Amino acid sequence: MSNANELTLSDARDALRKGDLSATDLTMACLTAMDAGDALGAYVHKTPDMALEQARAADARLKAGGAPDLCGIPLGIKDLFCTKGVASQAASNILEGFKPEYESTVTSKLFGDGAVMLGKLNMDEFAMGSSNESSCYGPAVNPWRVDDRELTPGGSSGGSASAVAGDLCIAATGTDTGGSIRQPAAFCGIVGIKPTYGRVSRWGIIAYASSLDQAGPMTKSVRDAAIMLKSMAGHDPKDSTSAELAVPDFEAALTGDIRGKKIGLPREYRLPGLRPEIQKIWDKGAEMLRDAGAEIVDVSLPHTKYALPAYYVIAPAEASSNLARYDGVRYGHRAKLAAGDGITEMYEKSRAEGFGAEVQRRIMIGTYVLSAGFYDAYYNRARKVRALIKRDFELAFADGVDAILTPATPTPAFGLGEMHSANPVEMYLNDVFTVTLNLAGLPGVSVPVGLDADGLPLGLQLIGRPWAEGDLLNHAHVLERAAGFVSKPSKWW
């Protein structure tokens, strides 16, 4: 095997089981690729010793037989996941030096299944961003490029997308609050699924907006996503919103048969000014699903337009509350105090020094919309609009729609720094197609479908019914197969 790090998760699994490849060799190949890929800025804390130790244990387990799918699979873990004894700082200076004394439920489950951790992956600070530029480590870079510009891998799970697309790991974890798995997956030409809210435990994942946050896999294929999601999902008594539902075999759901299924195209997603290349790939995707025997129908989600403003009330409100814990007392950064400074100055200085500009902005917006006199006008109104957005989807599904097809992003990857002069609201528009699902709690998957005229990947998003990730992934599998997207970024790093 020439470059084992380039394998898909399913091929690596099969090779490990057959004994064609050892977990140690596979891990070594990934560690070598990781070290050679520093120009991508994907890894922010490397854990090679831990990886090799886990790989050796995985080899013993594989030899004994009956090992789980993830056994011996080297993964990158987003910096948002608390990993015991390993820096976990949500790409924020306020958590500099923080090493959790506990393991997040998701990483516990992955490691329990024998997965190997190569290191922690770059992201936007506290998962707030769409370009990975708000990271305290500096941005991750997209392995795809068309000229001498460095492009964003998207965000917030930008390091995850970059590492998977650049073959610096077999797969990675991501989290998605407004599109943070699906947008970077689309920008980097990989697969990413945000499961139904409550499918995957949030325990031990550094919180941004608790009613929207959901973790999911970022992978090289739909099958890989199905395999990895099975390991990540499941009820957790430590997360009160985690669903007490059995985890189906998502991989077994990939029958490739969607004949007679009804796919909705929401007319409100045909935004004025939608780029022709995005419209074209969307039409092409619908045609592929039609050719596979599905029925394409027009659906209406009338409150779509209000999803972004509702999100930018609700998410900052929850963030201002969640991030109140960073006070310089129990963990993380504490500012050097001047003579006579009291505890209020300690809070104010520590938070001013520790949080970056976008995080500060969102905390303050959240503080404002929750403050006396504005709570009803902003926060409660946004939550009512959220109920309407959710109802739009419920009505579409009640009409017999099995899945909804939309673009994943309004543009292909843009250049790092290109949005610096833009106002924050322009950056927020990146989430226009993805944020509705977080508000409604629905599962959504981004699938690479083609390249634009410049040669950059474009993705489409499929939206599924709640708890029907298996069916959703089957649709994605059909789309993936029809699109035949096999392009890889040419290695420049």
Added chain:
Amino acid sequence: MSIDVETARRVAKLARIQVDEGDLPALAGELSNILGFMEQLNEVNVDGIEPMTSVTPMRLKRRADVVTDGNIQDLVLKNAPDAREGFFAVPKVVE
């Protein structure tokens, strides 16, 4: 809704984030811009709609009010910027 410098100062204070006096006008402008974007929500008729409180219709779980761990004082304090004699240390709170 436009945010003036006084409101920006108050919000920063409530959020416990120090903002230099000279940065307040820019902050007020940014916050106004974002709140302006949110004004669109006023176009929506929300009469009779209850604010969404649960993403999936479920009753929040309860558990017995019992200690589930304990005796891990050193682990709890391990990441503290300043811990002394088994406590988190902070500047003087009461005169």
